[in-house]
Amino acid sequence: MTQRLFAIAGFHGRLHQPEQTLRLRLSDCPASINWSALDNWLSDKLGLALQSSVHSAAYGAKQSHAGEAAALCWRIMQLAAELQRVARIPVFEPGQIIKLQADQTCAGAWLFDICVTRIDYVPVHMTRLVYDAATLIMLGVAAAPANFAEAEPLYQQLELKVLQPLRSVMVVGKSTLPLLACAYERGIPWRHLGAGMFQLGWGARSLCIHNSKVGSDSALGATVAQNKWVASEWMRRAGLPAPHNRLVANEQEALSAQTALGWPLVVKPADRDRGEGVVVDIASEAQLLSAFRHAATLSSQLLVERQANGVCHRVLVVRGKVVYAVKRLPIAVCGDGKQTVSELVTAANNEQQAMPSWDRAPLYPIDELSKACLQQAGFTFASILPAGVWAKLRPIESTQWGGLDEDYSISLHPDNAAIACRAAALFGLDVAGIDIISPDITQPWHANGAIINEVNSAPVLGQSDSSRRTLPQVLSGLLAKRGRIYIHAYVGTGQALDMARAQQQEMHAQGVACYLTSHNLTLGPAGAPIPMAQEGLFARCLALLGDKTVEALVLVIQTDELLQTGLPVDAISGLWQSEEPLASSCPEGLHAQTDIKDQVMALLDRLLIR
CATH class of the missing domain: 3.40.50 (Rossmann fold)
Structure with missing residues (x-):
């Protein structure tokens, strides 16, 4: 259906991203299209917020054959751009229709030359794949919308046939697309260098990024930060408040560590991220040995750590300045005074299930661990939560399950901001997520026993409200004069x-x-x-x-x-x-x-x- 006419990714002044020209063929266009129903389906089932076309006047009224074909092509272009973004390929504009003509070889068919975004190192056949898929979907829904009322089979086919292949050509993390989208909106030039690495800016004002890692970070510091044991030793030697922990190799050493550290304890792998294998609130030998055995399935380097009093707070530091601070709370449901915890969880999960599959967060858990968390707070799944009361379903926030963020950027105590900046500098990191466990982040760390739990060299950006709001500040701190x-x-x-x-x-x-x-x-x-x-x-x-x-x-x-x-x-x-x-x-x-x-x-x- 599509054929690339030019392959070199340069700017011609028609788009704000590097361009390529495709030829798109529309055959079997429906004689009459219910545009309102089609647009509602795109919004409800695919989450696509349509932009109005600036080209429709050039092809006559929408009711004409050329006008209807152009209107359908414009939606195909937007859907193709959206599918690429879902696969984390940074295409931020749908493009332009350059030329429209009737296909002389087939009655009722149309040929379009379209100018669309080209991302370096995305192969030609992958570009064809996504535009062909968007064309098939749009023609199918326009012709027989009833056949697409249930979208789950379509999600599965898109995941298997389109999104997975697209993701395989550009493997990037969650931070990349929000960062590049913010750069695009602020007029910061960028280009894909291959392997999911991007250059922001030009020449002396350029900076390479990979996910949320920046080229100016210390490679040695980033390596050490990934080892929780060595990182805590570095911080201790630098006079920073570090965790009290022991590196243990077997169950006997874990029990000996408990004698030295006391209760309660935390067990965690020293070399894993995203909260994997972390067990908190350990208050007995049986719990300690169980946690050790669980963590040992993930790593041979295990830490037994005295549990600090308080809640984890993420402080983002960019080039020596605090950008934001949030309290990281575990996944929870909020009461309305009418529904049980079980009903609240079901409603939250139903809301997630109604979204396109790629927009869904992890489902709220209903298992033994969530049951234990509820019991600790005096609730059960049958409890009716009072309005405004939160019931947590996990003991801590984690990447696996997600959580809730409460912004403390304004009320963060200056002494806590200072140790966050010192920790980032210690590891030579221009972008660092400093996790401080504190009972009250508005009070100085030395007054309430707070500690720096972890130093993250690649903090996830652009996912929470606080992070999305401060992305312009992050980029301004990294790139002078928009990198130009x-x-x-x-x-x-x-x-x-x-x-x-x-x-x-x-x-x-x-x-x-x-x-x-x-x-x-x-x-x-x-x-x-x-x-x-x-x-x-x-x-x-x-x-x-x-x-x-x-x-x-x-x-x-x-x-x-x-x-x-x-x-x-x-x-x-x-x-x-x-x-x-x-x-x-x-x-x-x-x-x-x-x-x-x-x-x-x-x-x-x-x-x-x-």
Whole structure:
């Protein structure tokens, strides 16, 4: 159904992301479409909030055959973009319809050329897969909506045939999409480098990220932070309040640790994340041995730890400053004075089940552990909770089960903020999630026995309300001036190169490390040639954008290459041209026609910042 026309991921000024052009064929379009019912289905079953089309006027009224086909194509493009986001592929705009024509080979069929987002290292066949799937779904629902009233089979097919294959080509964590979405909204340039790693910003203002890890983090510090035993030793030596714990290898050592630490205790693997294998509130030898045996199934490195009084609080530190602090409460249901705990859990789970499968959180548990948590609070599953009263279903918050966050960013005590920043600096982390267990985070740690429980080198970002709200602050702390450098473009041959060199020399005299490149010549800040293995303006420019010594860039556009490739940047700071014609980028080396230069200038003009 789809065919890629151009494969190189450059900017042509039509989208705010790198572009590609696809040809999409719609056959068997329904003669009459209930648009309201179709849009409601997309919203209810797939969670798709449709954008209004800016192209419908170009194809006549929606009631015309061309108009209806264009309206259907616009929904296909939005659905394809949404499915890619569900698979954590960062496609943030549906694209544009460039051309529509009737398919002369088949009555009632239409051909569309569409401009859509291209993400580097997403294979061609995966792009075709998602647009073909979106086309089949849209045609099917438009033709026979009753067949899709029950969406669960569709979810299963999408998961198996579309989402899993898409996820396999870009394996990223939960933080990546929210971070990139925030960067996109704030005009911070970014590009996929492969293997789920992204570059934010250009040149000297660039930063590499992988999930929520940043390239400026200490690799050694991040490694140590993952080992809870060594990390606690580091903090103790640095004068920070660390857990009182013992590393144990067998049950006898666990019992000996209890003698030294007292009750209550916590048992946890020293090298696991997400709360895996953690058992709290241990108050007897039988509980201790049971917890040890459970944790031993996950790791050979086990900690027995004196349980600190209080609740875990996550403090996010970015470049030495606290961005937010939240109290992390376990998953719980809130009473309304009418329903039992069991009914509240069922209602919460029904609400989750009504969502698209990819939007569902873990279901609220009804098991022996939740029963024990309720009993500890004086409740049972049959209890009717008073209005506003919370009943927890797990002893602690964990990634596996989720939980509730209560914001303490404003009331965090300065002394607690200080130890969070000191802990991040100790491990050399520019982005760190510091977990402080405290009975009251508004009081200083040294007054109430609070401890730093863990230092997380890759804290999950963008999932809670507090984290989503502060993502702009996170990016501002990591990237100066939105990660952008000055990029100037000169169009022409010999004269344009002379003009570009003059500007480079002027910026060099001002102390700016300005580089210059054309399709076959690259100069360092002092004007000395830099050999490049790559040929072509696009490749050489892309290489310089990843060089952290580059503070400004001058492009000399001497051929019509970028009409095919586009530019690897979404904006330029300045644009000048000489009176010379451009050379052709084809092997014959003939001069391009005057209108080709006009096309190049028109493309660059769309990218010019005004």
